[in-house]
Amino acid sequence: MSDSKSGAHSGPREPGDAERTREVEQELRRLRLLVDRSRDALMLHDVRGRLLETNRFGHDSLGYTRDEFLQLSIGDVNPDVGSIPKERLGEQWRKMPLDSSVTVETHLVHKHGHEIPMEVVVAPFEEQGQRLFAAICRDISERKAAEAARRREELRFQAVFEGAPTGLVLINAKGTIMAANPALETMLGAAPGGLIGRTLDDITFEADLEVGRSELEQLHRGEREFVRVEKRYAGCGGEILWAQLSAFRYGDPKTDEARTVAFIEDINERKQIETQRREMFERLDELVAQRTAALEQEIAERKRTEQELNKAMRAAEAANLAKSQFLASMSHELRTPLNAVIGYSEMLMEEAEDTGSEELVPDLQRIRNAGKHLLGIINDILDLSKVEAGKIELFIESVRLPALIDEIIDTVRPLAHNNGNELSLSLELTGGVISTDITRVRQVLFNLLSNACKFTEQGRVALRVQELRVGTEAWLRFDVTDSGLGIKPEQLAKLFKPFTQADASTSRRFGGTGLGLSISDQFAQMLGGRIEVESEYGVGSTFTLWLPSHHAQQQAASASGTFRAVTGDNIGTVLVVDDESESRGMLARLLEAEGYAVLTAPTGARAMQLAELHKPDVITLDVMMPGMDGWAVLSRLKQRPEFADIPVVIVSLMPDADMGYALGAADVLAKPIEIDRLRGVLSRFGAGAGTDASSQHVLVVDDDPEARDLLCRAVLKEGWEVQQAVNGARALESIRASRPKLVLLDLMMPEMDGFELLEILRGDPALASLPVIVITAKQLGQTERTALAQRVGSIMQKGSYSRTQLVKHIRSLVDLKAKKL
Incomplete structure (x- = not known):
């Protein structure tokens, strides 16, 4: 009882142990919550480095679970921990005062091996007489990255500053030079670092001190952002030089201090x-x-x-x-x-x-081949104006050399046999396919072989063809050897001159103009090769033709063009497209005299560029050009809406096929007529035996009896009936009397030619649909045929139009276009 009473009078009772325990546990939970929510890694270890405790962020940030982490030592996650305190406290780091701490930057190692930059605060404390250490670790990866980026920028700026070809200086707010690059030091003849600490006035020529001074002072005060001034500067060796100063303000990112950057450029020469x-x-x-x-x-x-x-x-x-x-x-x-x-x-x-x-x-084949070869030579002779002007064009294609050689040998063999010569051939080829102009090669080889046969009697003529490597290039060597007359040494020097033969007796005995070797030598050079000759008089000669196996095609005309404006009123712009400079110039002068502004282009590609830039009112176009020819230009122009309405006048030297298509011909056949080609055309229009004869007759119109006879016989053989007419007037009468199924029409005829007949047929609604096959010396492909059908304003033949006709026609086209606009 006494205990009970004494207890009743002893005052308020103290909390029990259970209640105290609950409060402590609650406090510990709150503390653990705060520690675990921290974004810093918190660690506790003893003197030996054994990890005793950590927060959740500590082990999560390093990739461990709590249990895994507490099995490690501090050295496992921070291998440099032993050296950290020594940097600050020496060997007595274990005796650090309990109220002290040390802050260092180090790295913690992640479970997967990579290092994480950390700022670590280490502080000692005692617990039950045992010295422990608390480490607070903060991730400084972003700060380190920013510092690294800043260092890179500083290095980059330093590299630009040091390597700039123009003089550069950095000036502080007091006007003192803080840095000068080598270019400025070289310009002024200063030693490295010799300009630092000086001012701009110190290096300015005394007479120019006031030039730009007020502007620079406004720049220093921040009243303007940029200054540019030209003045003279004094070099360290006493020389005076002109320079342009360009200065602007900028803020130092570290100190935010206003500074000046100045470019000083040497303008002495200017x-x-x-x-x-x-x-x-x-x-x-x-x-x-x-x-x-x-x-x-x-x-x-x-x-x-x-x-x-x-x-x-x-x-x-x-x-x-x-x-x-x-x-x-x-x-x-x-x-x-x-x-x-x-x-x-x-x-x-x-x-x-x-x-x-x-x-x-075989004999008839030789006659045909010889005729075709002669036709090719005549075509080249008729192109004499281009030869004189250096305008011969090359047409490079893939050629099977053995077939070409066989053809040439077959043509030359009768010439060799006529003089009792033995003709031999030796081919030493690996590939056999070359890229060159087959017409020019055939012409050169035929000339060399025919000369050898002509100047040799009862002897030997040999052709040897070799494929050789000269350095990295593939070459062909053609040796034409004969046992004939030979050439005297004094005559070799003039051998390739035009209209020159060995001597007068040679000319009288063998004939000829002396052009063959001269033209052959020019062709060989155009093909990228040359002709060499070795000869012994009375013994024989060897002519050697060297050619590259693959010719590099060269542009026949430059890609330049001109614009020639008139001095008075411009009544329109005309684009003249022609690869011949003489034709371009003549037509340009003609149009300029009438008041037109004239554009000229030597190639199709340049014509497209000028049309794009100037949008001409009319285009005159030559169709026979190298590279992009007139048909390709015409097709591209008409495919683009902005060019489709520009009138185009075809101005061509040989417009037979061109005009045939333009006037509505169904097809064009080239002379000499190929029988298979003619059969194909006839079959397209329903030819054949056993059909209704009243609607199956063909009208052949040609003034040449032999050509007419050839066509009639070929058509009859295919099962057609045939009518003939010697000119356009007779043909028109025959057509109106009995309409044929098909007309084979030559364009070049007296009285009424094929052009006039085509115009009449196309203008008559009853005859407009009558199929007409034009017979001409030139033939175009399907692309040109399609492009020309409805797209040519008109065609004029070179050399056939008068000044008045051309100018009147172009003026009408310009006026027509203006009305449409």
Whole structure:
């Protein structure tokens, strides 16, 4: 009881142990919650480094579970822990005062091996007499990355600053030079670092101290952002040089202090040029006065010269017109007999095969091949104007060399046998396919072999063809060797000169013009090769033709073009497209005299560029050009809406096929007519035996009896009935009397030619649909045929139009386009 009473009078009772325990546990839970929510890694270890405790962020950030982490030592996660305190406290780090701490930057190692930069605060404390250490670790990866980036920027700026070719200086707010790059030191002749600590005034020429001073002071005060001024500077060696100062303000990212960056560029050379120019202009008035009197006299003389030149130009244009007309006429006259030779030989070949006389076929093939070769030579001779102007064009293609050699040998063999010569061939080839101009190669080899056969009697003529490697390039060597007359040493020097033969006796005995070797040598050079000759008089000669196996195609004309504006009113712009400079110039002068602004282009590619830039009102277009020809230009123009309405005038030297398609011909056949090609055309229009004869007759229109006979026989053989007409007028009468199923029409005829007949047919609604096959010396492909059908404004033949006709026609096209707009 007494215990009970004494207890009742002893005052308020103290909390029990259980309640105290609960409070402590609650406090510990709160503390654990705060510790675990911390974004710093908290660790507790003893003197030996054994980890005793950590928060959740501590073990999670290093990739461990709590249990895994407490099995480690501090050295496992921080291998450098032993050296950290020594940096600050030496060997007595274990005796650090309990109220002290040390902060260091180090790395903690993640469970997967990578290191994490950390800032660590280490503080000692005692627990039950045992010294322990608490470590607070903060991830400083972002800060380290930022510091590294800043260091890289500083290094980059330093590299740019040091390597800049223009002088650079950094100036602080007091106007003192903090840094100068090597370019400025070299410019002023200063030693490395010799400009640091000086001011801009110290390096400025005394007479120019006030130049730009107020602007620079405003820049330092922040009243302007940029200054540019030209002034003179004094070099360390006493020299004076002009330089341009360009300065601007910027804030130092570390200190936020306002500083100045100045570019100092050497302009000495420019100033010297300006001084010379100024002196020149000061003398200009004097020079102009002196020159004016001389010019007045020159102008009077020039007017007299221009009058004489105009007279000569008119004469030259008349001669050029006559030449073009002559070439066009001769082309027709020379081709006509050859067409007969080739055509009849082909018909005889077919008849020989049909009748079983096959022994005649090889000879007839040789006649046909010789005729075709002669036709090719005539075409080149008729192109004499281009040879004289250096305008011969190359057409590079893949060629099977053995087949070409066999063809040449077959053609030359009769020439060799005529003089009793033995002809031999040796081929030493690995590939056999080359890239070159087959026509030019055939012409050169035929000339060399025919010469060898002509100058050799009862001897030997040999052709040896080798494929060789010269360095890294593949070459062909053609050796033409004969045992004939030979050449005297004094005659070798003039062997390749035009119109030159060995001597007068050679010319009388063997004939010839002396052009063959000269032209062959020019062709060989155009093909990238050369011709060499070795000869012993009375013993024989060897001519060697060297050619690259693969020719690099060269552009025949430059890609340049010109724009020639008129001095008065511009009544329109005309684009003249032609690869021949003479034709371009003549047409340009003609149009300029009438008040047109003229653009000229030597190639199709340049024509497209000029059309894009200037949008001309009319385009005159030559179709026969190297590279992108006139048909490709025409097709591209009409595919683009902005060019589709521009009138195009075809100006072509040989417009037969061109005009045929433009006037609506169903097809064009090239002379000499290939029988298989003619069969294909006839079958397209329903030819064949056993059909209704009233609707199956063909009208053949040609003024040449032999050509007409060849066509009629070929058509009859295919089961058609045939009517004939010698010109367009007779043909028109025949068509109106009895409409044929098909018309085979030659364009070049007297009285009424094929062009006029085509125009009449296309203008008559009843005859507009009548199929017409044009017979001509040139043939175009399907692409050109499609492009030309509805897209050509008109066609004019070079050399056939007058000045008045052309100008009147172009003016009408310009006026028509203006009305549409």
